[in-house]
Amino acid sequence: ARLIEEEITGTGPIAVEPGRRRVAALVGPTGVGKTTTIAKLAANYRLREKRQVGLITVDTYRIAAVEQLRTYAEIIDLPMQVVSTPREMRQAVRRLGDLDLILMDTAGRSPKDEVKLQELKAFLHEASADEVHLVLSVVAGRRTLEETAERFAEVGTTALVLTKLDESPTLGAVLPLLRRSRLPLSYLTDGQNVPDDIAVADPRHLARLILNIQ
Numbered sequence: 001a002r003l004i005e006e007e008i009t010g011t012g013p014i015a016v017e018p019g020r021r022r023v024a025a026l027v028g029p030t031g032v033g034k035t036t037t038i039a040k041l042a043a044n045y046r047l048r049e050k051r052q053v054g055l056i057t058v059d060t061y062r063i064a065a066v067e068q069l070r071t072y073a074e075i076i077d078l079p080m081q082v083v084s085t086p087r088e089m090r091q092a093v094r095r096l097g098d099l100d101l102i103l104m105d106t107a108g109r110s111p112k113d114e115v116k117l118q119e120l121k122a123f124l125h126e127a128s129a130d131e132v133h134l135v136l137s138v139v140a141g142r143r144t145l146e147e148t149a150e151r152f153a154e155v156g157t158t159a160l161v162l163t164k165l166d167e168s169p170t171l172g173a174v175l176p177l178l179r180r181s182r183l184p185l186s187y188l189t190d191g192q193n194v195p196d197d198i199a200v201a202d203p204r205h206l207a208r209l210i211l212n213i214q
Contacts, residue, residue, distance in 0.1 A: 001207045007175060008203035009184040011159045014041070014131060016051055016100050023093065023102045023127050027120060027155060028135035029148055030108025033163040035065050036192060037135055038105045039072040043195030045101055046076050054096035055080040057105040058089070058123050069105055072194065086119070089126035104129065111151035121155045132157045133186055137164045142173035149181035159186040162201075166190040171210045 014024050024041075026034045038055065045051040055073050059066045059082065066082055073080040079099075081092035096102055104127055109116045124132060134157040136145055149160070160183045162174065178185070188206065191197030199205075 001204075001211055004175065004210055005203045005207040008178060008201075008206055010201040010203050011184045011186045013200045014045075014101065014186070016045065016049070018100070021099055021102065022131070023104065023129045024131040024133065025104035025106060025124055025127065025129045026133050026135050026161065027106050027124075027152060027157065028108065029111060032108070032135045032137040033189060034108070034135045035068050035072075035105055036194065037161060037163060037187070037189055037198065038069065038103050039076075039194045040189065040196070040198040041187075042072065042078055042103055043076050044198070046078060047195065051100040052098070053078055054099045054102045055105065056089070056092050056096070056102060056127070057082050058084070058120075059105070059107045065105070065107065083123075086122040086126045089123050093127055102127075109152075111148045117151065117154055124155055129156075131159060131186075133159045133161045134181075134183065135161045135163060136177070138162050138168040138171055138174060139164050140173075142176055145173050145177045146180045149177060149183065153181070157181075157183060159184050161185075161187045161189070163189040165209065166197075170212075171206075174206070174210055 046053045083089045083092045134152050185201035189198045
């Protein structure tokens with residue numbers, strides 16, 4: 001387990017410092033759980049850490065995701081902006097003003113769609129994102145995971161969030177993914193419950209999960 005643990009790098013939680021706004025974006029293909037993960041992070045930072053949090057959703061065509069996030073924003077009582085062009089992004093960040101943390105939800109992008117990836121890059125640039133977390137579901141096969149990570153590297157990913165650990169019978173694809181992408185891990189999720197079912201990635205814990213040591 002120790003050898004595996006040494007291959008896993010964790011980033012720790014999103015670094016929120018008093019008096020300095022942090023912009024963290026979640027990107028990835030559709031259906032990996034980005035919106036739910038954003039809601040979990042928002043709830044934890046707002047309710048448990050008592051931080052000032054705002055949400056931005058970049059969603060030009062999946063109306064359901066906007067509504068889902070809006071529902072969470074209302075429950076947790078957070079300001080939220082919806083943007084559909086990179087130009088609107090800069091205004092949205094400005095409108096949210098002096099917050100500790102802005103969490104940005106992005107519409108699922110197919111890693112094969114070069115135009116959409118370039119568009120995503122423009123959104124991230126306009127938001128001046130400090131962190132770009134690539135969200136991947138461990139249910140996907142090894143090849144899919146590696147190819148997706150490779151394509152999304154173009155937009156400047158800085159960390160990995162692995163979701164649906166509770167749905168995958170094996171985590172054999174995780175190590176090859178970490179080796180290939182060279183991205184550190186930020187969070188792991190293992191369920192749908194907000195604000196629970198999310199944890200800061202712990203290399204030791206993950207090594208044990210990979211080896212199936214309870």
